[in-house]
Amino acid sequence: MESLITAAARALEAGDPLGALNRVALRNDAPSLALRGIAMAQLGDLAKAKTLLRSAARAFGPREAVARARCVVAEAEIALVSRDLSWPAKSLAAARATLASHGDLANAAYAGHIEARRLLLLGRIDEAERTLAAISAVPLAPASLVVRDLVVAGIAIRRLKTRDARAALDRAGKAALQARIPALVAEVDSANLILNTPAARLIARGSEHPLLLGEVERLATSTALVVDTFHHVVRRQGTAVSLGTRPVLFALARLLAQAWPADVSREALISGAFQARHVDESHRARLRVEIGRLRTQLKPLAEISATRQGFELAPRKTRDVIVLARPVEEKHAAVLAILADGEPWSSSALALALQMSARSVQRALEELARSNKVQSFGHGRARRWMTPPVPGFPTGLLLPGPLLKA
Amino acid sequence: MKRSAAEIVREYGPFPGVEAVHGVSYDGAQVWFASGDKLSAVDPDSGKVARSLDIAAHAGTAFDGRHLFQIAEDRIQKIDAASGAIVSTIPAPGGGGDSGLAWAEGSLWVGQYRERKIHQVDPDTGRILRTIESKRFVTGVTWVDGELWHGTWEGDDSDIRRIDPETGKVLEQLDMPAGTMVSGLESDGGDRLFCGGGASGKVRAVRRPKRS
Numbered sequence: 001m002e003s004l005i006t007a008a009a010r011a012l013e014a015g016d017p018l019g020a021l022n023r024v025a026l027r028n029d030a031p032s033l034a035l036r037g038i039a040m041a042q043l044g045d046l047a048k049a050k051t052l053l054r055s056a057a058r059a060f061g062p063r064e065a066v067a068r069a070r071c072v073v074a075e076a077e078i079a080l081v082s083r084d085l086s087w088p089a090k091s092l093a094a095a096r097a098t099l100a101s102h103g104d105l106a107n108a109a110y111a112g113h114i115e116a117r118r119l120l121l122l123g124r125i126d127e128a129e130r131t132l133a134a135i136s137a138v139p140l141a142p143a144s145l146v147v148r149d150l151v152v153a154g155i156a157i158r159r160l161k162t163r164d165a166r167a168a169l170d171r172a173g174k175a176a177l178q179a180r181i182p183a184l185v186a187e188v189d190s191a192n193l194i195l196n197t198p199a200a201r202l203i204a205r206g207s208e209h210p211l212l213l214g215e216v217e218r219l220a221t222s223t224a225l226v227v228d229t230f231h232h233v234v235r236r237q238g239t240a241v242s243l244g245t246r247p248v249l250f251a252l253a254r255l256l257a258q259a260w261p262a263d264v265s266r267e268a269l270i271s272g273a274f275q276a277r278h279v280d281e282s283h284r285a286r287l288r289v290e291i292g293r294l295r296t297q298l299k300p301l302a303e304i305s306a307t308r309q310g311f312e313l314a315p316r317k318t319r320d321v322i323v324l325a326r327p328v329e330e331k332h333a334a335v336l337a338i339l340a341d342g343e344p345w346s347s348s349a350l351a352l353a354l355q356m357s358a359r360s361v362q363r364a365l366e367e368l369a370r371s372n373k374v375q376s377f378g379h380g381r382a383r384r385w386m387t388p389p390v391p392g393f394p395t396g397l398l399l400p401g402p403l404l405k406a
Numbered sequence: 407m408k409r410s411a412a413e414i415v416r417e418y419g420p421f422p423g424v425e426a427v428h429g430v431s432y433d434g435a436q437v438w439f440a441s442g443d444k445l446s447a448v449d450p451d452s453g454k455v456a457r458s459l460d461i462a463a464h465a466g467t468a469f470d471g472r473h474l475f476q477i478a479e480d481r482i483q484k485i486d487a488a489s490g491a492i493v494s495t496i497p498a499p500g501g502g503g504d505s506g507l508a509w510a511e512g513s514l515w516v517g518q519y520r521e522r523k524i525h526q527v528d529p530d531t532g533r534i535l536r537t538i539e540s541k542r543f544v545t546g547v548t549w550v551d552g553e554l555w556h557g558t559w560e561g562d563d564s565d566i567r568r569i570d571p572e573t574g575k576v577l578e579q580l581d582m583p584a585g586t587m588v589s590g591l592e593s594d595g596g597d598r599l600f601c602g603g604g605a606s607g608k609v610r611a612v613r614r615p616k617r618s
Contacts, residue, residue, distance in 0.1 A: 002519045003465035003477045004502025006428055010442050010464075023479060023502065029520050063561025102562055103585050 005031045015181065017042040030059035034071055046078050047382070053078070066102045069095035073111045080118055083384065085349040089118065105138040113144065116151045122353055125158050142179035146172045146188065153191055162214040165195060200230070203258050203323040210327060224320035225301060227257040236301050236318055248273050249294045256304065256313040260321040263312035332364040336387065339374055344384035412566060412580035413613040415598065418453050420607030421446070427602035429467035429507060430546065430590035430609055431474065433487060437600050438474060439590070439609055440467045445476060445485070448609065450594075459490040466507030466546060466590060468514060475514060475529070477504050482514065482532065496532030499525040506556060506591060510549030517544035517556060524556060539574045542567075546591025546602060550614070557588030557601060564588040566599060566612060580612065 004023045011019035017039035024032040037052030057071035072095035079087035096111035112135040119128035132151060140148065149172035156165035169192050176184040198210035202219070211219070219226065225236045232244040234253050243250035251273040255264050270276050270283045273290070291311060295304050303314040315321050326333050334354055339345060345353075351361040365385055368374040376385045418437070419427075429440035436447040436456060440463030447457040462478035469475070473493065474485040480502035484493045498504040499516050506517030506524075513535060514527045524547055526535040542558035542565075549555075554571045558564060564587045568578040582588060582601075590602030599612045 002500075002502065003428075003498065003504045004479055006426075006442065006464035007462070007479045007502075027502075029503070031520075061561060063563065066562055 002031070005035065008032075008035045012038060012042070028059075030056050030061075030064070030067065033059055034067070034074070037071070038074060041074070041078055046082050050075060050078050065098050066104055069098040069102075070104075070107055073099070073107060073114065076111070076114050080114055080121075081343070083121070083343055083345040083349045085118065085122060085346075085352050089115065100136075105136060106140060106144065109135050109138055109140060110144055110147070113147045113151060117147070117154075120151060120154045120158070121349075123158075125155055129155050142175045143181060143184060145175035146179060146184045149175065150187065150191060157194060157213065160213065160217045160220060162195065162217045165213075169195070198327045201325045201327055203325055204321065205260070206258075206262075208325075211324075216324070219322075219324065222320070222322075223318050224322050225257070225315040225318050227254050227321075227323045229254065229323065229325045234298060234301055236315070239300055241297050241301060243297065246293075246297070248290055249297060252290060252294050253298065253313075254323055256311060257321050257323050260313045260315075263307040263310050265310040267310075269310060332368055335361065335364045335368065336373065339385060339387045344377070344386045346381075346384055350385070407576050407579060408615075409579045409581070410615070412582050414583070414586075414610050415613050416450075416453075416611040417603075418448055418450075418609040418611075419603070421448075421455055424607045426589070426605045426607060427609055428463060428465050428589055428604075429477065429505075430592045430600045430602045431467040431469045431507075432592045432594050432600060433469045433474075434595075437592070437609060438467050438469065439602060440465065440476060441607075445474065450598075450600075450611070459485070461485060461490070461492070465505050466517065467592075468507040468509040470509040470529070475507055475509060477507055477516075480504075482507070482516070482527075484529070496527075496529070499527050499532065499534050505543075505545045505589075506547035508547040508549055508592070515547045515549065515554075517547045519543050519545065524554075538569070538571060540569060541574075541576065545589050548591045548593045548599070550593035550595060550599075551617075555591060555593065555599065555614075557591040559587050559589065559604070566591060566601065578615065580615070582612075586610070 008020040008023040012035065020035055020039045024035050033052050033056035037049045037056055040052060041049035053071045053075045057068050060068045072091050076087060076092040092111060092115055096108050099108035099111060112131060116128045116131040119131060149168045153165045153168035153172065156168060169188060173188045176188050195213050199213040200211045200216050201208050202211050223237060227234050232250050234241045234243065252269060255269055255272045266284060266287060267279050270279050270287055274283060276283050291304060302316055304311050305314055313321060335350060338350060338353055347361050347365055348358055351358045354361065365374060369376060374385050374387055376383055378384050424441040427439045427441055431438040437450050438445055438447050442464065443462060445459045445461050445463045446455050449456050461476060463476050464479060465477035467474060467476050472487060474487050476483045476485060477498055480498050481495050482498050483495050486493050500518035503518050503520060504516050505519040508515040514529045516525045516527055518525060520543055522540045522543055524538040524540060524544055528535060540556065543560045544556050545559045546557035553568050555566060555568050557566050564582040566580040566588060567576050569576050587604035588601045589604040592600045597614045599614050601610045601612055603610055
């Protein structure tokens with residue numbers, strides 16, 4: 001290849017984006033555009049990086065399919081880091097196939113990891129796992145190993161498999177030290193934090209205490225009747241009743257479970273589940289109907305009996321009832337939970353990930369912003385949201401050197 | 407034009423610590439190759455690295471009988487082959503877009519990759535004496551028995567071709583197997599052409615066809 005391109009690519013690989021820019025700053029041929037794009041990405045100017053990589057992909061000739069595919073992969077990673085989840089996944093898949101068919105297995109694997117990260121962010125855990133499993137086993141550079149194990153850990157955390165998550169994070173930590181990229185080491189540290197910070201609250205018999213992820217996992221094997229506010233499910237071991245599409249029924253179930261073994265008054269159930277300010281006769285009628293529906297739903301797990309002042313829960317085949325709740329409950333807990341990854345999100349990406357309407361997400365974000373719980377930057381379509389405690393702009397952008405090699 | 411498949415007679419490497427081969431040369435006994443921050447000499451019989459110089463080496467390499475020439479960034483370094491010291495430096499004609507390098511007839515010949523050109527350069531001043539246009543991206547360049555050969559690498563294909571030094575017309579073409587890249591070229595003066603193998607980290611010897 002060319003002399004200055006080689007020199008610039010080596011500078012990038014050594015973690016010196018300014019050194020790379022110095023060598024190709026004034027050149028507009030395809031490889032220079034690609035190198036400038038990656039350097040700008042490493043310096044945090046993602047918008048500029050995207051433009052440069054796109055021009056590079058156009059500038060490579062029709063015979064340079066591999067070089068073009070590498071640009072597409074780099075652009076996909078930038079889109080991922082910018083939480084632009086609407087970015088066409090098809091182009092990434094096509095680029096991945098091109099790389100694989102031309103024998104660039106390391107970059108093909110890298111493209112696969114980006115695909116898996118995108119699915120993980122979208123909450124499509126099974127697909128993420130399948131994508132990861134389908135990546136052919138090639139020797140990977142340490143930086144790529146870190147990315148892979150972070151995805152593995154992410155999947156394990158979402159599945160509440162703490163031991164798998166810890167093992168993956170240990171591997172990621174070792175590889176990050178080997179790669180000698182400080183941003184990667186920090187990324188693994190912050191992932192470790194998730195395992196050591198309360199992930200949930202346990203409410204049982206009127207008292208509550210915080211739970212680490214590992215404790216939540218152990219809970220899954222307990223024989224208690226669990227009202228799970230993460231998944232809007234009531235379950236006991238293998239038996240589960242999903243109330244995800246019945247928010248009122250779930251709210252009633254939760255109120256009854258929190259008070260158990262005591263009963264709950266009609267007034268408390270009505271104001272808690274219907275958000276009614278004044279309780280009147282029509283509410284009482286509605287409560288009877290909803291309790292009847294809940295009774296039908298919960299039949300395999302519990303009975304609901306009427307008491308003098310209200311209702312009480314009577315679990316079957318167990319002597320224990322617990323409620324699993326988010327560590328801090330807020331009105332827009334789901335939005336905050338996603339923003340807790342510290343990355344900037346667009347409202348449309350949040351809507352995709354939460355399966356909510358764009359308008360509801362927008363309203364939630366505006367409300368959270370008024371109480372300083374989230375902040376935004378950029379305008380219009382480029383607007384991004386993140387939670388304030390994260391300093392600066394932590395990017396997971398790793399774009400490995402081999403992207404430009406050959 | 408004669409066209410045939412390149413016959414690879416031997417492969418060297420990959421060598422430990424070498425990510426990619428950017429240029430090759432031959433000093434009459436050893437094959438030199440550039441690998442980014444090192445210039446190494448391989449014994450063509452044993453295939454072992456005999457010597458390494460810590461020198462910036464980003465593209466083509468050439469040998470004039472006493473000195474090695476090595477492209478680094480946008481300049482050409484002249485190196486005393488015995489001591490490894492850099493004797494002098496001239497600007498590279500492609501301003502950093504340079505790839506292959508050869509020494510012949512008292513001149514340096516420099517391939518300018520994406521411009522598809524070969525420049526004849528005064529080795530003392532770096533002045534361009536003349537320019538030959540090629541049809542393909544030019545990597546390595548070499549002269550042997552009055553024949554001008556160069557490597558091409560465009561997209562995912564590489565070949566080695568002999569061109570008319572006056573007109574640039576292709577006289578003969580050896581197609582490399584799919585996925586085999588030519589990142590540097592040097593003749594041993596006989597029937598072997600040494601080719602840098604790019605990111606494969608290898609050096610390959612290809613048979614030079616006999617003149618009939």
